[in-house]
Amino acid sequence: MATVSLRVGDLVWGKLGRYPPWPGKIVNPPKDLKKPRGKKCFFVKFFGTEDHAWIKVDQLKSYHLHKEEMMKSTKGKRFQQAVDAVEEFIKSKVSAFTSSEDKNRHISSDGKRQNCSTAEISEHSTRKRGRPPKEEKDAFPEPSTVKRLVTGPVAGYKWKSESCSAIIQKLKTTAEEEAESTSIQAADSTATNGSVTPTDKRIGFLGLGLMGSGIVANLLKMGHTVTVWNRTGEKCDPFLQEGARLGRTPAEVVSTCDITLSCISDPKAAKDLVLGPSGVLQGIRPGKCYVDMSTVDPETSTEISQVITSRGGRFLEAPVSGNRQLSENGMLVILAAGDKALFDDCSSCFQAMGKKSFYLGEVGNASKMMLIVNMILGSFMASVAEGFTLAKIASQSQEVLLYILSQGPLASAFLDQKCQNILQGNFKPDFLLRNIQKDLRLAIAMGDSVNHSTPMAAAANEVFKKAKALDQSENDMSAIYLACNQ
Incomplete structure (x- = not known):
C-alpha cells in the first residue's frame, strides 16, 4: 500500500504485473493518454529502462521510505543499475539546487543566509499546495514520437529511442561489411500486459499440447480468428467454447486458413503431420502459408520447407523458447527463419504469444539456435x-x-x-x-x-x-x- 500521499515528481517503487518492484518517478502522461478506469493510478517513468506505465496507487511505495526494504528483497545487475540511476538523479537535483542556492546567496540584497537541508530537497519534501512544478528533463514527447508498450490494466509507453531492432541492425550492418553473415532482426511484443491489433488473415493451429494450448488461448484472447485441430479431438473443446473453429483434418485447416501454425513434439511427428494422410501438404496451394513452431533438427525443417514451397506455399520455421507457464502468460521467445514476408505477416500472432521474436535468416538457422x-x-x-x-x-x-x-x-x-x-x-x-x-x-x-x-x-x-x-x-x-x- 502507498504509505504517503503521492504526486507528480515523487520517486517511487512501482510494481507492474509479475515483475519485482522497480524504482521510478511519477510524471505527467502524454496529453492524449487516458487514465485506465477503476482504481486511482499514476503514470510512472522507470529508471534503468525506457519504460513508462500506469501503476495503481496500491502498487506504489515511497522510494526513500522503502529503499532499504526493496534493496534487500530484489537483486540483479539491471536492478542495481536502475537504483544507481535513481541515486544519480537525486545527486543531480541536489547539485542543481545547491548551485541555485549559491547563486541566490550571491545576489541576495539583504545578505540573509539561506539554508537547505537534505530533507528539503528530497523528492518527498513538504511542498506548497497548487499545481505541480513543470517537468523539463522528464517532459514527455508528443504522442507521435512514442511507441505503445502495454494497455489493459496499465498503459505504458516507451521512448522512440534506439530500439533493440536498431541496435541489432547496426551490428548486422557492421558484420556484413566485414564478412557475409546471417541477418538478425528482433521484434518486441506488447502481448503480455497489453493489446494486439489482430491480423485480418485467418489463422489455423495444429497441435494443442502443453505449448500449443497456451499459444492458441492467447491468439484468441487477442482477437485472432483461429481454426484448431488436434489428434485427440476433445482437446479442441475448450477453445471452441472461446470462439475457435474446428478443422477436421490438417489439410482442411490449411486449405481454409491463410496462415497455419503447428507445434508438435518431435521431428517424426512434424513430418507425419505434413506428409501423412490428410496432412498439411494436401491443403497447400500457391499463397498458402505454413509455420512450424516445433523444435526439430535443421534437416527436418529444411525437408518440410522444400515440400511446402514445391507446391507454391510459403514456409517459416519458428520454434519457441519457453515452457507451459510462459506459453500461457504470452511470454515465449520466438526464433524464426525462412520467408521474411511471412515473418512480417505473423507479427500480430507472435506478439500475442510471446515477448520477443527474432528473424534469423534462412531455414535451418532457427532450428540450430x-x-x-x-x-x-x-x-x-x-x-x-x-x-x-x-x-x-x-x-x-x-x-x-x-x-x-x-x-x-x-x-x-x-x-x-x-x-x-x-x-x-x-x-x-x-x-x-x-x-x-x-x-x-x-x-x-x-x-x-x-x-x-x-x-x-x-x-x-x-x-x-x-x-x-x-x-x-x-x-x-x-x-x-x-x-x-x-
Missing part, C-alpha cells in the same frame, strides 16, 4: 539436480542451498521453479522431460555433423535417459533429480 538454447537449458537442469543430490548426501540443507543460489548470479525464475519442484517432490509437467532429452539428443547430433564434441550435453543426456527409464518421460524436466538419486 533453438537446439543450442535447449542444450544449455538441459545441461543446466542436470547440474542443478546433481547439486541438490550432493547437498542431500552431504547433509546440507537443500532449502539453504536454494536461498544461496537465489542471491547470486544464477538467480532466475527458472531456477526457483525447478528447485521448488525438487524440494516439494512435485514434478507436474511444465517442460516435458522427454522433450528436453530429445532436444539434447538432436543438439549432440548437430555437433557431430560439424565435427564438434559436446561432452557436457552428452553427460546430461545420459542422466535424462536414465530418468526416462524410471518412467519420468511425461513429468517435468526437473524429475531428472530422481535419476540423480538412484
Whole structure:
C-alpha cells in the first residue's frame, strides 16, 4: 500500500504485473493518454529502462521510505543499475539546487543566509499546495514520437529511442561489411500486459499440447480468428467454447486458413503431420502459408520447407523458447527463419504469444539456435539436480542451498521453479522431460555433423535417459533429480 500521499515528481517503487518492484518517478502522461478506469493510478517513468506505465496507487511505495526494504528483497545487475540511476538523479537535483542556492546567496540584497537541508530537497519534501512544478528533463514527447508498450490494466509507453531492432541492425550492418553473415532482426511484443491489433488473415493451429494450448488461448484472447485441430479431438473443446473453429483434418485447416501454425513434439511427428494422410501438404496451394513452431533438427525443417514451397506455399520455421507457464502468460521467445514476408505477416500472432521474436535468416538457422538454447537449458537442469543430490548426501540443507543460489548470479525464475519442484517432490509437467532429452539428443547430433564434441550435453543426456527409464518421460524436466538419486 502507498504509505504517503503521492504526486507528480515523487520517486517511487512501482510494481507492474509479475515483475519485482522497480524504482521510478511519477510524471505527467502524454496529453492524449487516458487514465485506465477503476482504481486511482499514476503514470510512472522507470529508471534503468525506457519504460513508462500506469501503476495503481496500491502498487506504489515511497522510494526513500522503502529503499532499504526493496534493496534487500530484489537483486540483479539491471536492478542495481536502475537504483544507481535513481541515486544519480537525486545527486543531480541536489547539485542543481545547491548551485541555485549559491547563486541566490550571491545576489541576495539583504545578505540573509539561506539554508537547505537534505530533507528539503528530497523528492518527498513538504511542498506548497497548487499545481505541480513543470517537468523539463522528464517532459514527455508528443504522442507521435512514442511507441505503445502495454494497455489493459496499465498503459505504458516507451521512448522512440534506439530500439533493440536498431541496435541489432547496426551490428548486422557492421558484420556484413566485414564478412557475409546471417541477418538478425528482433521484434518486441506488447502481448503480455497489453493489446494486439489482430491480423485480418485467418489463422489455423495444429497441435494443442502443453505449448500449443497456451499459444492458441492467447491468439484468441487477442482477437485472432483461429481454426484448431488436434489428434485427440476433445482437446479442441475448450477453445471452441472461446470462439475457435474446428478443422477436421490438417489439410482442411490449411486449405481454409491463410496462415497455419503447428507445434508438435518431435521431428517424426512434424513430418507425419505434413506428409501423412490428410496432412498439411494436401491443403497447400500457391499463397498458402505454413509455420512450424516445433523444435526439430535443421534437416527436418529444411525437408518440410522444400515440400511446402514445391507446391507454391510459403514456409517459416519458428520454434519457441519457453515452457507451459510462459506459453500461457504470452511470454515465449520466438526464433524464426525462412520467408521474411511471412515473418512480417505473423507479427500480430507472435506478439500475442510471446515477448520477443527474432528473424534469423534462412531455414535451418532457427532450428540450430533453438537446439543450442535447449542444450544449455538441459545441461543446466542436470547440474542443478546433481547439486541438490550432493547437498542431500552431504547433509546440507537443500532449502539453504536454494536461498544461496537465489542471491547470486544464477538467480532466475527458472531456477526457483525447478528447485521448488525438487524440494516439494512435485514434478507436474511444465517442460516435458522427454522433450528436453530429445532436444539434447538432436543438439549432440548437430555437433557431430560439424565435427564438434559436446561432452557436457552428452553427460546430461545420459542422466535424462536414465530418468526416462524410471518412467519420468511425461513429468517435468526437473524429475531428472530422481535419476540423480538412484
